[in-house]
Amino acid sequence: MKTFSIKLLLLLLIFNLTSCKKENSTSSLSEYKYADLTQTINCSTLDSKLLNEALYTFENDIANFYDNKQKNVIRAYNVFTRKAASNNKPVLQEFVSEHSVNVAKALNETGIFYNNGLNYNHDIIKCIGENMSASGLETTFNALISTNSMGKELFQPALTGKASSMGKDKYLGLYVALEYFYSEVNKIDFSQMDFEKRDAELAKKTKTTNPVKKIQSKSATNPNVDFNKRPRK
Secondary structure, eight states, rough: OOOHHHHHHHHHHHHHHHHHHHHTTTTOOOOOOOSSSOOOOTTTTHHHHHHHHHHHHHHHHHHHHSSSOOOHHHHHHHHHHHHTTTSOOGGGGTTHHHHHHHHHHHHHTTTTTETTETTTTSSHHHHHHHHOSSSSSHHHHHHHHHHHOOOOOHHHHHHHHHHHHHHHOOHHHHHIIIIIIIIHHSOOOOOTTTTTHHHHHHHHHHTTTHHHHHHHHHHHHOOTOOOSSSOOO
């Protein structure tokens, strides 16, 4: 009877450990909006599906906010990273989507972040370093990692003027998303944010500040103004 009890206890212990392992390897993210797009990030020991979702969500957010009309991702990278490196930091509450907040929470559960910043000892950093293709940047990145010197401030100068590389090299883009976007999103309490209301107000503001509409408005209030007429000298 005693032997049977011990065997039963061991079986229950093995079952619990297996269940925990499965739970930890599964993302808590309930919705994937970009699963049908090309999965450019492939890290064998990590949840690549979640990482691809993180990249596409980030690019969508910055493109919608910084280049509302053209949705040019490279242009959005340029503005976002320039602001992130300056004292005029991006106000994430103005444009972060609710989906990004959920992605940030799922990423946080994987241990990618540590002490409110990117965990440079995480496997994601190794994966990014091994797959980054941006000329020159991958050398600097891996050199900083290998010497345990990696830090936002040290790698930041190398990113200056490299928006095109960020848009093309998806591993570099993922680093930017994790370092400058999701790590900051996790520091903000969005529990009281009404995303629909904010987006509606932003759309209204964008519409009313359209330069073409401003000219039309001035012309309507002063019908004598002819914008095609040269002023007298």
